[in-house]
Amino acid sequence: MMYSKIIGTGGYLPEKILTNHDLERMVNTSDEWIRSRTGIVQRHIAADSEMASDLALNASREAMKAGGISPAEIDLIIVATTTPDMIFPSTACILQNKLGVKGCPAFDVQAVCSGFIYALATADLYIRAGRCRTALVVGTEIYSRILDWTDRSTCVLFGDGAGAVILTRSDQPGIISSHLHADGSYSSILAAPGNFCGGKAQGNPFVVMEGNTVFKFAVKVLEEVVYEVLVENNLQISDIDWLIPHQANIRIICSTAKKLGLPMEKVVATLDGQGNTSAASIPLALDIAVRDGRIKTGQNVLLEGVGGGFTWGAVLIRW
Ligand code: ACO
Incomplete structure (x- = not known):
């Protein structure tokens, strides 16, 4: 294999x-x-x-x-x-x-x-x-x-x-499974909707967001995708050694962990020093947890993210 x-x-x-x-x-x-x-x-x-x-x-x-x-x-x-x-x-x-x-x-x-x-x-x-x-x-x-x-x-x-x-x-694994999802009907709740036409910016080029809607949607789909990973791989939440979530907001991270019954000691949170770095946030958090020795060989590491689109997904890794 x-x-x-x-x-x-x-x-x-x-x-x-x-x-x-x-x-x-x-x-x-x-x-x-x-x-x-x-x-x-x-x-x-x-x-x-x-x-x-x-x-x-x-x-x-x-x-x-x-x-x-x-x-x-x-x-x-x-x-x-x-x-x-x-x-x-x-x-x-x-x-x-x-x-x-x-x-x-x-x-x-x-x-x-x-x-x-x-x-x-x-x-x-x-x-x-x-x-x-x-x-x-x-x-x-x-x-x-x-x-x-x-x-x-x-x-x-x-x-x-x-x-x-x-x-x-x-x-040897390595990546055990990956799970990707999208729902384009939510495209307007988080967007940078501008474009170019005739060499000029058209529409609003800046990030616009319905914060509360994003919050609720993020917590819902992150919980769902983690259960999808657990079911597909016949695991319990207690089998996850580290959760490395997209670093959008500590309240989204804490709410997701609470819903999953995962103690915060198993969650890597780095956003205090970095803010939300979008596509960079998960590999940045992973790098920090690998370099400071938190993540060890043989552990189950679950990466999960949610973002504009709306898109969401997770990757399970045996480290
Ligand atoms: N400083 C002070 N007051 C503010 C600020 C600010 N930076 N921003 C908004 N407010 C005010 C609002 O104007 C509002 O005032 P009002 O009551 O007089 O109208 C008040 O604070 C409350 O605003 P809400 O939007 O209801 O505040 P909420 O408690 O929902 O927090 C937040 C806003 C932090 C954006 C929250 O909705 C949230 O966490 N959403 C998730 C969105 C997120 O994390 N997005 C990141 C990108 S998406 C992603 O990566 C998945």
């Missing part, structure tokens, strides 16, 4: 930090409101010169170093991003060039905050099908460029960053 296995993780956060106190000077908000409603204390903001592919490159180098892989060994690149460098070419192609390699397939996946789950599931299937041996899977975002910095209901929530993993062929 052929599986795919993560052999290296990496993360990158831009140098500039924007605290809740900084935001108090920009919009009518308070550190107390942001902390209590979201769990966020600070977020990182990319420099004007940095693009999503630059953040991705830094995270990819860390993952390659951790996995002992050189760029030439990579034969598939998938980048999950909602904030690509440009409309085209894809951020994956730009990243491939920055890595100094050519020839292997490289493409972007657009599933907003579930993007990394979609990308990882896709890379896993490529490897299991024998179509590649070593994949670089990245989530990279610069949400600071698509936020309306006068809208306090959205600008306090997000941050910039990138996370990456190296996935390689293995005869």
Whole structure:
């Protein structure tokens, strides 16, 4: 039986930090409101010169170093991003060039905050099908460029960053199962609805969100998808050693854990220092928990995410 296995993780956060106190000077908000409603204390903001592919490159180098892989060994690149460098070419192609390699397939996946789950599931299937041996899977975002910095209901929530993993062929799991879902009828509750026409921005290019609806939907589908994973793999919730959720909001994370009966000691939460980094949040949290030694060989690690689209999904890994 052929599986795919993560052999290296990496993360990158831009140098500039924007605290809740900084935001108090920009919009009518308070550190107390942001902390209590979201769990966020600070977020990182990319420099004007940095693009999503630059953040991705830094995270990819860390993952390659951790996995002992050189760029030439990579034969598939998938980048999950909602904030690509440009409309085209894809951020994956730009990243491939920055890595100094050519020839292997490289493409972007657009599933907003579930993007990394979609990308990882896709890379896993490529490897299991024998179509590649070593994949670089990245989530990279610069949400600071698509936020309306006068809208306090959205600008306090997000941050910039990138996370990456190296996935390689293995005869042992590895990724045990992946589960992807979407429901396009919810597209308007979380969107950046603008577009381009005749060289001009058309419509609102910034993130708009019905916060309460997103909250309820997120908790509902995250609980459902975790049960789907447990049933398919004949597991109990107590068999999960680590839950690594998309880092949108500590209240969504806590509500989901409570509904599942999973103690918070088994949940990796990193959003206090990073905010919601969309497709980058899961690989960034994974990287932190791997590097600080929380995640150990043989443990069951469940990644789960939900985002605009609406999209949601989960990937179960035997570490
Ligand atoms: N500072 C101070 N007050 C604020 C702020 C702010 N930054 N933002 C909104 N408010 C005000 C509102 O204007 C409102 O005031 P009003 O009562 O005078 O009208 C009041 O706070 C309450 O607003 P609500 O939207 O009802 O606040 P709520 O308690 O629902 O919290 C939040 C808002 C944090 C967005 C919440 O709905 C939530 O967590 N939603 C989930 C959405 C989320 O996490 N999105 C991330 C992206 S989606 C994803 O990644 C899956």
